[in-house]
Amino acid sequence: TEVGQIAEQYNKVIRALQHAVAKTQSIVRDIRDGIVTYSRDGVLTSCNPGAERLFGLPAEQIVGQPFQRFVVGGSGSLLPEVGGEMKAEMMLHGRGGEAFAAELTASQGGTAEDTFVCMVRDVTERRRVEEQLFAEKMLAQVTLASIGDGVITTDRAGQVRYLNPSAEKLTGWRQTDAQGLMLEEVYRLFDETTGAPLANATGLAVRRRSDCQERAERAPGILYLRDGSQVVVQDAVAPIRDANGLVIGTVLTFRDVTVTRQLARKLTFQANHDNLTGLVNRSAFERRIEALLRDFSGGEHVLCYMDLDQFKVVNDTCGHAAGDELLRQLGQLLKGRMRGSDVLARLGGDEFGILFIDCPLNQAVLIAEGIRHAVDEFRFNWEGKSFAVGASIGLVGIDEHAKTLGPLLGAADSACYAAKDGGRNRVHVYQADDQRLMERRGEMQWTHRLRQALDGDHLRLFVQPIVPASGDDGLQRYEVLVRMQGEDGSVIPPGAFMPAAERYD
Template identity: 50%
Template sequence: MIKSIENLSIRRKLLLTLVFPSVISLLFASLFLVLLEISEFQKNTRDDLLTLATIIGNRSTAALLFHDTDLAKENLGVLNSLPYVQVACLYDGRGSVFVKVSKNNDENFKCPLFIESEKSRFNAANLSIVQPIKDNTEILGTVYIYANLVEPYWRKIQFTGLLFFVLVSVTTLTFFLTTPLLRLISIPIKKLLDTVTEISDSKDYSLRAVKVNNDEVGVLVDAFNALIGTVEAQNQSLTWAKDRYLALYDDNPTMLFNISKSGLILSVNRTGAKQLGLIVDDLHGRSIFHFMHSDDLPIMHALVEDCLMNPLSIHKQEFKLVCYDKRFIWVKATAKLVDNENQQCSLLVVFEDVTEAHDLTETIIFQASHDALTGLANRSEFDKRINQLVALRADGSENVLCYLDLDQFKVVNDTCGHLAGDELLRQLGDVLRKNLRKNDFIARLGGDEFGLLMYQCSLGQAFQACEKIRDIINDFQFCWEDRSFKVGVSIGISSINATSSNAVDLLKEADSACYAAKDRGRNRVHIFLPDDEELAQRHGEMQWVSKIQRGLEKNSFCLYGQPIVSIADNEEKMHFETLVRYRDDNGFIIPPGAFLPAAERYNMASALDRWVISHLFEWLANKPDFLENLSLCSVNLSGVSLSDDIMLKFITEQFSLWAIPTHKICFEITETAAIANLSSATNFINHLREGGSLFSLDDFGSGLSSFAYLKNLPVDFLKIDGLFVKDIVDDEVDLAMVRAINEVGHIMGKKTIAEFVENEKIFNLLKELGVDYAQGYGISKPVPLDELILIKPFTPV
């Protein structure tokens, strides 16, 4: 019913609004009036009859006492005047009918046989009245009255119907009088509705509703016209915004996809379709997974799953899309779960083409892990691979690390320049890459050094493979302009197995083995073995490199001196050789034999020489009395220092800084170092001798051509090698050698110093030979500079 009323017009609804309350009011009012009249009638009738029964009972007391039936009938006859009373009965004290009065002697209305069970009550349209007759507390009898109220009820209903007719007439008259007033409301509303319908059908928002009156409907019309004006303006803006949105959507440089939960493409912009090589219509209804690279399908599925599991979050991922023409493009996807206009969930996915950035990133990553010159992996990537193998060493597999160092590469660099050297490295990089096993890994570690990892390989297999590589490089011919070069390679091999410790030690082992290969003649392959004495020595030297560096920084070195005494003359002034020692963290003094080979091999000898000279000169400058009584102080110089122009400048600055007399300093150089750098040594010696300093040639006699080179070395002293001196008492050959060196030295105007003078017999024999000075444990052991004292040559200790 409500549904049918909802579809009625405004006018009919207004009419219904007017009629419905009136009818309902009339019905309820009539019903209430009928019920009220009947109820009031029943109450009044009952009260009247009860009152009348009481009066009759009081009057009939005597009749009952004296059994006077006539009097009793007379008393009941009063009820004949009441048309609705049908029967009146008077009962005696025993409950028997004493007198009965009935209208028209109608047998249908009888007195009840047992009055005790009767009560005053209504039964449909009938009313029964039972009124006991009492004398104090004694019941003398009972008055019973039975009335039929049909006729009175009907008169009441007639009265109510008349009243209802009057009300209906008044209501109908009111309705007809009110209907014209309803038209004042319905007509303007209908006109407004007609305008709304026309605007809705035509979408012409320039139409306006006609205002009829200045009442509330008129205000509504004005508001509607204003609203339509706003809608018209907003519609124009919305149309412009829609056009702009479509332009932004389709012409957006990013790829916009709206896909279902299952991956079906619901919508896509033109850019997205163009990037995939299709048109928009071709993509509708197709699965986005169809355009995913097979390797990235799990990533896209995971992205969709993440969006469904976390609908409020924005999810990002990178993967490859496969275009229609089989091109690959890298995209960065940003996805979020959204609700469409039908409240259905879908995924909004924005794909940003990052192919160029990804390629650039891969290039940067490649450059970060590869050598720019050769295209091989670099040192950083090589270290990473070693660490990975070390981490997996517990699985029992055996792998091999090889360290390759080119031989004669410096010749190409120095002869033809760095461009030629770079080209040689590029070509050798290609040669190495092409001649490796499938799973092996090659890297350029720096300069002309390469690293090679052989996976699942024994030492024997690695040795054979490295020999093959060595032969290939040895046969390689490098041509540059009009020149041709051949290079070799020294290779060190170290095993990576369950006993290997870490990447650093593995590299040291392979490096040591490579240096051993170079020491044995270059262009060789050497395997690192833990019990290899040569490698152990080199390993020890390598450990000394950091100690020497730290010792120079923290002044862990200390200076000792060993006296040199005159054999023939009794000099009263000090003459000694300066020696260097290393004091470790526990305070122990370590002799130079432990660290000098490492310093010389790893180019730290010059730095150590500078430390000794600067600290010696400082000590002498702070000991003026000692300096006054000093005859000569010898200082050792390494072979590297002889060809170092910076060393010459440094020594000159130290003489000036500490004001040390140059004639009291004698620089000692070894014979082998002087011969190896003869030209540089000669220039170095001449420069300092011009300043007043002296020079001594140490370990003379150990070289193969000592006498031939001696005339070209402007030295002041010859120190006879102690290997000849220590056995001259018992060995005639050593004695002859010492005699010859002493005589040649004297002939050339040089003084001689004998080393390793360990006892008085040697000292006396040297005196017979005419040697000028003696030095050794028989004279004095090396002591700290502060403990130096003048030693008498005739009382050796």
């Protein structure tokens, strides 16, 4: 019947409603968050097991109590409008009287009884994590503000997000002005040698995919500040990745190395130049010759050795300060006679070396003669005294047959001494079959053998009587001769080694 059908439908609705109520009660009972209801005057009217766990009390000790009893400090109320919702975070008394941080979400159902429902969620752990993250953030900000290196971060598109104080100082840009600009507008870096703009740092970081090459450090470059001034910086760039490893930005660190570079250049200059004259020193000069021999690609080059004449007179007469000043003045005089490609060096003492690059030997002779003449015409004045000096110059050509440094230096040195032996203040060109050089080389070898004979006691004295050609006064006279004993036991006459002894020893 119609009544029966209505009753059956009613029973279905009742069963569905009971099922829904039971399910809701189960959810409310099992949920970890606390759920309480309270009246407009703040008196608690019900609570779920979650609230019992949070407050550490059974329901009968919670229901009927004012909500403020559980609020640390006893103040605070949540009375939202009908249909509205209010959220707040408070410290509540929990199990054993310990306070815990709670997130409260209250709403009003709009019933006539003005009942309010509040969900209580323990956020102590969340707040601890937030406080820890905030502390770490503050520590990072303080660290970034304290370090001397500049730090700039960008988003993936290369727009500036952050500059630390050092970066503001080094670039001349304030954080507020730079934020949102492209990195290349704020950080303008150029090659230190060519002056060409260097690659975008953001692009370098984004292109790097290998974990082992996350950080890229580049050679120093010139950074143009906002006001147009310049500093030399060394930078490094690395990508910023999210939890999934995707690049979401870049971090650029850089530091001012202007002073460091100046010091490095100064040390490099000092390592390659003579402190007294500022000319290239011997070691750098020899390295330049070795490089020329190693990479020889044709052409004509000439090595020149020059030794000053009468320098010792100045040194002994006026002292080392005068000798040093003479060397400085002559260094400047010689620099004025050099071509752009020539290398002028002070080799030590009063010796100078010149490497004529792409210069035929006959032209080098003319240049050397010009140098000799200039030195000869030069007058050095010191404390009212005037001195004239000369220059003995030796030249040797460099061609494809010159392979190593030693023989080449020896040839130039021999030519220089041949110029001295020939009367000083002249130019001598080395020739492999030069009789004068061969004689000098032989004498130098005898000098070495003579020194060995002295050290090894290989000099022998020979005595022979002197007999008068006519008459006899009855006196015995003898001539004492010195001879050298050779390694094979032979006797070497004095005529072989005495010229060398008289010249060099």
